[in-house]
Amino acid sequence: MIRILVVDDQQLVRMGLRMLFEQAPDIEIQGEADNGAEAVRLAERLTPDVVLMDLRMPGMDGITATRRILAARPATRVVALTTFDDDDHLYPVLAAGACGFLVKDTPPAELLAAVRRAAGGEAPFSPDILNRLVAQALHARSSSDSPTDLPVPAITPREREVLGLLGVGLSNKEIADRLHLGVTTVKTHVASLMAKTGRDNRIRLAVLAVLTGITPD
Incomplete structure (x- = not known):
């Protein structure tokens, strides 16, 4: 059984994810959090296998929460949930230790598969997010005088x-x-x-x- 923690400040998003995962026989939602600080507390208490982490939240954001969760429990797999305009958070949460990136409108079957891949040690990511990461890397290279x-x-x-x-x-x-x-x-x-x-x-x-x-x- 894959134990997951859902973190998002929008109740409607959390409800939708719960409805989806409750239909999967191999996935169990251990808890929900609407902010980063609560996510850190629940991750320590519940020890989930996978954390689905929103990035933009009031108070402690998803990047800081990811860093703190992984500092305490490095084996936890954190998958970032992003929106189409969240490019500024992609590299920081990758540096914080997130193992994957998914856009919030990922089709249900792909989201389920992504959670299973994350639990299995892989790095699920939406193709458009890879393109955005590459664009950021290319910009960084073009702005740097040092060789890559x-x-x-x-x-x-x-x-x-x-x-x-x-x-x-x-x-x-x-x-x-x-x-x-x-x-x-x-x-x-x-x-x-x-x-x-x-x-x-x-x-x-x-x-x-x-x-x-x-x-x-």
Whole structure:
């Protein structure tokens, strides 16, 4: 059973998420919070597997709450819930340790799948959010006088294939099926890519893939 904590300052959003997750036999809502401070308290008491975290909330925002939850319980998986105009919060919450990003109008089936992927150690994200992260990275590069470190030549041909598929948002299972590999082997390649490139999660790897033009064959 996947235990989740829903954090959003809008009651209607929380109600909609509860109705959705109550229909899933493998997901249990342990609690709800309408602000970051309450999210931190509930996460400590309930120890959820996954936290769905709104970013814009009165008082303590979702970024600070994410950082504090993960400082106390690093194994917790925090998935940020964003809106179409929330670009300013994307990189800060990624730096705070969020493992994934979803827009609030994500279709129900995709949201359920994303929670399962997050609980399984992956990094679910909406494709348009990846595009926005890439746009921010490109802007940062163009505004900087220092060279950008992209150690892609150090990776193997197979790792390059995996990186390209990460860049279009495929899960470990989807990558394994595409490349005719075992899921464990894919996980090993992803871990190796993180170590070689200095990117500490799948979203940063996906951004790297897009920035360097590495795409699936």
